[in-house]
Amino acid sequence: MLIKSTPHASADPAGHQSTIAELSHDFRLANGRLARRLRQEKAANELSASQFSALGALFVEGSLTLSALSDREHVTPPSMSRTVNALVKAGLVHRAVSSNDARKVELTATEAGLTLMRETRRRRDAWLAQRVITLSDEQRQILAEATVIMRGLADS
Known part of the structure; x- marks a missing residue:
């Protein structure tokens, strides 16, 4: 064709x-x-492309579980866990136990993450x-x- x-x-x-x-x-x-x-x-930051993409997903979608974020970003949960750990350490993502299921953790962008x-x-x-x-x-x-x-x- x-x-x-x-x-x-x-x-x-x-x-x-x-x-x-x-x-x-x-x-x-x-x-x-x-x-x-x-x-x-x-904006000036030291984030890797995968960290920036994960933060962007939380910015657009709001609160997500690690599993949902992994699925959305097409990476394995262990890989996403490392990415999220770096974002939490940088103060850009907050991790909290889900109010619906204590076995799950919800991830949300912090105010600093949203500003970025x-x-x-x-x-x-x-x-x-x-x-x-x-x-x-x-x-x-x-x-x-x-x-x-x-x-x-x-x-x-």
């Missing part, structure tokens, strides 16, 4: 028809580069908005449609 697309950065001839594999490859590379660039726009996430979100949104504003109305519409598609891909 061929898909009409813009030429690859590798200087494909004008009118090149990308295959699904080429489009998938190009999309993955572009998405990865954008994600790496956005990760640079964060809000500042990072503000920085990333500002960085991206500065670039999106330079797009034409048509490009912004395409970006809005692509965003819906990307959410679907991420949730599949």
Whole structure:
């Protein structure tokens, strides 16, 4: 199957028809580069990518058990336990016995953790908005449609 697309950065001839594999490859590379660039726009901290992701999950989802957080982040519970221990030690996550089940521990972001996430979100949104504003109305519409598609891909 061929898909009409813009030429690859590798200087494909004008009118090149990308295959699904080429489009998938190009999309993955572009998405990865954008994600790496956005990760640079964060509040000053010493968190690893996995620690930041776990804190972000608690910021978005609220209180979660270690098991639920592990599942959401697609890591093993022992790995998540190490990540959470570092976040607790840094004062960014609070660990407490669940009010519903004394065998479970609930994790929540502390006020310091929430502040860190809000500042990072503000920085990333500002960085991206500065670039999106330079797009034409048509490009912004395409970006809005692509965003819906990307959410679907991420949730599949």
